[in-house]
Amino acid sequence: MSQPRSSYAIGTGLFIVLGFAALAYLATQTSSVANVHQGASYTIDTHFSNIGQLKERAPVKIAGVRVGQVRSITLEPGQEVADVKLAIDKSYDRIPLDSVAAIYTSGLLGDQYIGIQYGSSKKLVAPGGTLTLTKPAQQLEEMLGKFFGAGGVADNLGGTYVVTADFTNVGALTVGAPVKMAGVPIGTVQSVVADPVKLDAKVTMAIDKRYNQIPDDSAAAIFTSGLIGTQYVAIQPGGSPTALKNGDEMILTQSAMQLEDLIGKFLVNGSPGDKKDAGNGKPSAPPAGKQ
């Protein structure tokens, strides 16, 4: 340490400056701060029949460019519609009124985001306005269901706001799994037990009291989140004027799809006709096929 005093002072100063420069670089260039738009934003309302795995703060993109984020996701009371509010950067204020908001997935297993495709209208969306044209998230089971002509099968629901449903096969459904309507969680699975008489799986679901206007002919189906995600119960509302009450039993259910069964059907005859026996003699519903 025989260096002249000024030498190490300068070196130390350089070291401190370099350290703070590195910190500033990490904090601003490689973190989410880089995505924060300081500019003011305005809100657009959209309604989706299914939001899939979309989360709050998910990006909103136009032509792949990030222009804002999802501000809030709520379920419209009494309807099977998810109300999604988007916060769009003020500098992108020329979105045509007939633009389409669609939910896409980045890659096969990536996060979901909202893409806006411009329409041709001369009118623009006003701040606080609504984009009426939307495309919901694609559910793997529904796509598979269309392939195989999958219909609703039978379900039971019961409880204070506890409802039960009988499935011929619950797949990997576990206690605590979410119950979703239009992709929005509205309750949880309370128990999964085998019925000793009917030889079915009896699933008890606790549904939030706020959602007390679900039609009593709604169907319950066991879906999987994404390709390798966990399973959940999806409720597809029917058209009945009477609502489900505590202790009610949902008639229409659709059991979990077994990949082995699907592949087996392909290999044997590819016919979708034999899937009706999944109802186990219970009334079999026409295909839910709402999309």
Place this chain on the structure above:
Amino acid sequence: MNQRAPQGHNVVTQSLAQIGGCGLFLLTLLAAIPRSLRYFRETLRQLWFVGAMSLTIIMVCGLFIGMVLMLQLYHVLSIFGGTSASGLVVALAVYRELGPVVTALLFAGRAGTSITAEIGLMRATDQIDAMEMMAVDPIAYVATPRFLAGLIAMPLLACVFCAMAIFGGHLVGVTWLGIDNGTFWSNMTAVVDVHTDIVNGVLLKSLAFGAVVTLIAVYQGFTTPPTSEGVAYATTRTVVASSIAILALDFVLTAFLM
């Protein structure tokens, strides 16, 4: 082993005494901070020595850590077609764990040992006693400036390490393996969070590691037996104790901060 067996009981009490002595020494160090302010130049000189002089090894190691992480991740993620996520995984792994931990281990080897050896030799050659004779407080003049310098230097070194690791990952991933540049950065910025990953991950952890490493180094230097063999043992103990303390503290901090 048999010869050591009777001392087994002593080893436990000795270790406890070391930990207790270290804790008490920390209080002495902290109490000496106001008195050491007049030796500001000494703190600056130590900052030069433990911080600026460690830059080369930190930068080179950071670069290689980032490069090898990217190579490994690219290889594994290409099985699942997820190579676009490799930049983000490099960033998270470096910010949350590898950056502060590897920097602290290197810091213990590069700066901790030299602090122990220097203070140990001062002790062995009676320089510390001489200071006391001249009414210079050796804690305020020798120990506290080194402790403060380590405390300041470690977070800065960890930041440099992380930046170099990102640069190394970018070099291998984007320049050599052909990951898209925009994907690399946008995936990273989409997930890395300033508070969780950079403040809690890099800064807080490296501050804690810097305090622990320099405390152990200074304490071992001060308490070394005043012989050449004693200095050698003290230097070894600094590295061993620092490494264990860093990794154990890393687990505790991760459990608390995540």
